[in-house]
Amino acid sequence: MSAEPGEPVDTSTVIDSEQFRSIFRQHPAGVAVITAQSKGRNVGFPATSVISVSAEPPLVAFSINTTVSSWPAVEAADRLVINFLAEGQQEISTRFATSGIDRFAAGGWHPLPSGEPVIDNCAGWIVGDVISRVPAGSSRLVILQARSAWRGEGRPLVYRDRGYHRLVEYEI
Amino acid sequence: MSAEPGEPVDTSTVIDSEQFRSIFRQHPAGVAVITAQSKGRNVGFPATSVISVSAEPPLVAFSINTTVSSWPAVEAADRLVINFLAEGQQEISTRFATSGIDRFAAGGWHPLPSGEPVIDNCAGWIVGDVISRVPAGSSRLVILQARSAWRGEGRPLVYRDRGYHRLVEYEI
Structure with missing residues (x-):
C-alpha cells in the first residue's frame, strides 16, 4: 500500500x-487564527480545519489535537474567536504557529468590548460560544454557536502542501 | 448588526x-465529492466541509444537513468515499450537485473492488468507515475512520463565493 x-x-x-x-x-x-482570553491572558493559534456546520442555528466547528500546547486554553474557554486570515497575512499565521514567543506582542489586533482579541484587517471573524468538544481519537471536534461577526474586504489566505497560496477565479 | x-x-x-x-x-x-453504495445503487454529492480530525487513528469529518436529499444515503452508509476533486473538474462538482439526473451516467468514475464508485483523475480519495454521526443543530458531523486511500497528481479545485478557483503559490 x-x-x-x-x-x-x-x-x-x-x-x-x-x-x-x-x-x-x-x-x-483557508487559514484561520483562533483567539481567546484564558485566565486573563490572550491566547491564539492557527487552524486550517474550520467548517460551517449549520446556518440555523449558526454553528461552526474545527478540530484540535489534545496534545498541542493550545488545547488547555480551548478546553477551558467558553467563548472563542475565529479570525479568517486575508491574502498577505502569512506573517500572522506563522507568528501564531511559533512557540516560545508572545504571539500578540507585534500588534495587529485589538480587543473586543468583551475582551477577546481579534486580528486587524483579516477577511472576517466570528465570535462563538463553545457548545461541545466531541472526542475523536486523540482530537476533539469543537463546535461553536456564532454570536457575532464581522466581514472584512480582503481575499482569503489559503494553505496547502506546507505553503501559502492565493486564489485565482476561473473565467466563466 | x-x-x-x-x-x-x-x-x-x-x-x-x-x-x-x-x-x-x-x-x-477544497471541493470533494462523497460517494457510496446505498441499497445497491451509487450515490454521490459534493462537499466543501471535509477536514482531517486526527492522523492516529486516521479520522476525517464533514458536515451535512439532514434536510438534503443525500442525507438518507449517508445515514444508512457504513462506508463512504471522499473524492478530492482536481483543478479542472468543475463539471464533475456541478454534475454531483444537480438534482433529478443520474449523476453517474456521464462516466468518469470506476468501482472499487468493494463496490464504491471513485472519481477518475481526481486529486486523491479516501475510503472510510463511518464511526459517528454527531448531531449539531439540524446537521450532523459525520466522522470516518480512513481504511484506504489513493493520491493523484492533480492540483486541487477550490470553491469560494459561489465560484470555482485554482491556487497560485506565493513566491518564497
Missing part, C-alpha cells in the same frame, strides 16, 4: 498515519 | 443565518 502519486492502494488494508497525512497535505484550506 | 464589508457588529447581538452565510461564503475550501 502506498500513497505516492498515481499508485492505487489495496482497499483491504488499513491506511497508516503517514499515508493519511500525505493525502491531506494536498487538500487546500 | 451587519455583516457588510468593513462594518463592525454589536458583539452582544446574536448573528442571524444570512449574516453567518455571508461570512462563510468568503471562506475557501
Whole structure:
C-alpha cells in the first residue's frame, strides 16, 4: 500500500498515519487564527480545519489535537474567536504557529468590548460560544454557536502542501 | 448588526443565518465529492466541509444537513468515499450537485473492488468507515475512520463565493 502519486492502494488494508497525512497535505484550506482570553491572558493559534456546520442555528466547528500546547486554553474557554486570515497575512499565521514567543506582542489586533482579541484587517471573524468538544481519537471536534461577526474586504489566505497560496477565479 | 464589508457588529447581538452565510461564503475550501453504495445503487454529492480530525487513528469529518436529499444515503452508509476533486473538474462538482439526473451516467468514475464508485483523475480519495454521526443543530458531523486511500497528481479545485478557483503559490 502506498500513497505516492498515481499508485492505487489495496482497499483491504488499513491506511497508516503517514499515508493519511500525505493525502491531506494536498487538500487546500483557508487559514484561520483562533483567539481567546484564558485566565486573563490572550491566547491564539492557527487552524486550517474550520467548517460551517449549520446556518440555523449558526454553528461552526474545527478540530484540535489534545496534545498541542493550545488545547488547555480551548478546553477551558467558553467563548472563542475565529479570525479568517486575508491574502498577505502569512506573517500572522506563522507568528501564531511559533512557540516560545508572545504571539500578540507585534500588534495587529485589538480587543473586543468583551475582551477577546481579534486580528486587524483579516477577511472576517466570528465570535462563538463553545457548545461541545466531541472526542475523536486523540482530537476533539469543537463546535461553536456564532454570536457575532464581522466581514472584512480582503481575499482569503489559503494553505496547502506546507505553503501559502492565493486564489485565482476561473473565467466563466 | 451587519455583516457588510468593513462594518463592525454589536458583539452582544446574536448573528442571524444570512449574516453567518455571508461570512462563510468568503471562506475557501477544497471541493470533494462523497460517494457510496446505498441499497445497491451509487450515490454521490459534493462537499466543501471535509477536514482531517486526527492522523492516529486516521479520522476525517464533514458536515451535512439532514434536510438534503443525500442525507438518507449517508445515514444508512457504513462506508463512504471522499473524492478530492482536481483543478479542472468543475463539471464533475456541478454534475454531483444537480438534482433529478443520474449523476453517474456521464462516466468518469470506476468501482472499487468493494463496490464504491471513485472519481477518475481526481486529486486523491479516501475510503472510510463511518464511526459517528454527531448531531449539531439540524446537521450532523459525520466522522470516518480512513481504511484506504489513493493520491493523484492533480492540483486541487477550490470553491469560494459561489465560484470555482485554482491556487497560485506565493513566491518564497
